[in-house]
Amino acid sequence: MRAVRIAVLMPAFNEEGRLARTLDELRAAVVGEAEVTLFLVDDGSRPAIDEEAVRAAAHGVRVVFARHAVNLGQGAALETARRLALHARWQPAEGPFEAFVTMDSDGQHRPSDVLALAASIASGADVALGDRFAGGSDVPTSRRVLLLLARLFERATTGLNLSDVHNGLRAFGPRAIARMRIRQNRMAHATEISRSISRASAERASDDQLRVVEVPVSVRYTGESLAKGQRASGAVAIVVDLFHSFLFSPHEPREPR
Amino acid sequence: MQAEITPAAIALVGLLAALFLHDFVTLQRNRRLLLLQLVVFAIGGSLIVYPEIARRLAHFVGIGRGVDFVLYPLVIWLVRESLLSRRRRHEEQERVTELVRALATSGAHEVESVTVAHSSGRAPAHSSGPSASCTE
Numbered sequence: 001m002r003a004v005r006i007a008v009l010m011p012a013f014n015e016e017g018r019l020a021r022t023l024d025e026l027r028a029a030v031v032g033e034a035e036v037t038l039f040l041v042d043d044g045s046r047p048a049i050d051e052e053a054v055r056a057a058a059h060g061v062r063v064v065f066a067r068h069a070v071n072l073g074q075g076a077a078l079e080t081a082r083r084l085a086l087h088a089r090w091q092p093a094e095g096p097f098e099a100f101v102t103m104d105s106d107g108q109h110r111p112s113d114v115l116a117l118a119a120s121i122a123s124g125a126d127v128a129l130g131d132r133f134a135g136g137s138d139v140p141t142s143r144r145v146l147l148l149l150a151r152l153f154e155r156a157t158t159g160l161n162l163s164d165v166h167n168g169l170r171a172f173g174p175r176a177i178a179r180m181r182i183r184q185n186r187m188a189h190a191t192e193i194s195r196s197i198s199r200a201s202a203e204r205a206s207d208d209q210l211r212v213v214e215v216p217v218s219v220r221y222t223g224e225s226l227a228k229g230q231r232a233s234g235a236v237a238i239v240v241d242l243f244h245s246f247l248f249s250p251h252e253p254r255e256p257r
Numbered sequence: 258m259q260a261e262i263t264p265a266a267i268a269l270v271g272l273l274a275a276l277f278l279h280d281f282v283t284l285q286r287n288r289r290l291l292l293l294q295l296v297v298f299a300i301g302g303s304l305i306v307y308p309e310i311a312r313r314l315a316h317f318v319g320i321g322r323g324v325d326f327v328l329y330p331l332v333i334w335l336v337r338e339s340l341l342s343r344r345r346r347h348e349e350q351e352r353v354t355e356l357v358r359a360l361a362t363s364g365a366h367e368v369e370s371v372t373v374a375h376s377s378g379r380a381p382a383h384s385s386g387p388s389a390s391c392t393e
Contacts, residue, residue, distance in 0.1 A: 041361065054368050060371060063367060063369040064367055065368045068358070069360055079358070083358070083362060244343065247340075248348070
């Protein structure tokens with residue numbers, strides 16, 4: 001069977017040793033299974049990400065690397081990776097990318113799930129969203145409560161009823177990724193993506209509708225990742241960011257398809 | 258009209274004088290701003306020392322107290338200024354984001370190329386270091 005051409009979009013900020021471990025696992029999971037290009041965006045890490053370490057850890061996987069001069073936030077880094085992955089210069093010679101997978105660089109996401117998500121896209125889905133609850137993740141109680149509230153918030157604001165929200169492990173097909181422009185620099189980008197998916201899956205014309213599926217994935221919670229991950233105070237910041245965007249961002253026409 | 262020199266009036270006028278002195282030293286080159294500040298502070302100081310002015314103006318326009326005559330427009334102005342300032346910050350953040358992103362994409366390069374042949378303009382297989390870039 002022909003290998004799927006996958007673009008992995010990965011933002012990274014002050015991940016230190018976690019990034020090398022993630023890349024090492026990614027390499028082990030995908031080499032020989034898929035044609036993967038990793039779009040790694042250093043979001044202003046201090047010290048900057050060591051390219052030699054990236055090369056050593058990801059050996060065998062094509063890596064396109066970009067660096068933000070200052071820290072902007074995960075949403076901004078994902079948008080930079082998205083634009084790079086859509087740029088003609090970085091397309092594989094064999095043809096354009098068939099699946100675009102976003103994943104975190106801190107080791108929470110299992111690289112083997114990248115293939116499962118990409119397989120859903122290859123099977124005809126436009127958007128495949130990771131569902132950590134169906135994947136047997138050992139989600140701490142505090143995080144479960146936070147995610148339940150986030151799920152209710154997303155349902156109320158986007159109309160999308162998902163089993164899991166704010167899970168950075170997602171995959172998009174070519175026509176979906178073109179419509180997922182991210183304007184939220186920080187963590188509110190997850191809600192923004194949900195809103196874009198909700199709009200696109202409810203298009204009147206059936207040809208424009210996106211087919212959305214949820215795929216079981218496993219998320220690992222460690223002391224390090226929990227300390228660096230989102231907290232309840234982050235939820236307030238997300239609501240404030242969304243409100244600022246609602247107030248101050250002019251309505252823009254939809255992305256051309 | 259009689260001046261009301263209370264401890265609060267002395268403290269407030271003293272604060273205005275100290276602020277003006279500070280800005281006079283630090284903003285010497287910007288004479289126009291200093292002049293505007295002097296006029297605003299002089300009006301404010303007069304309203305503090307002669308509260309009867311505000312009282313009469315308040316009665317004239319139908320507001321109960323002199324202090325409300327000063328406070329109401331001030332609150333409206335502060336709320337508006339706060340919103341405008343947040344909007345400016347939001348717009349500046351968007352500009353900075355696009356600038357940082359343009360620099361990042363123009364400096365993007367392959368740090369690891371694999372054996373598959375890539376399209377023209379790219380680094381050869383197994384290259385290292387900056388090899389190609391793109392601008393969005």
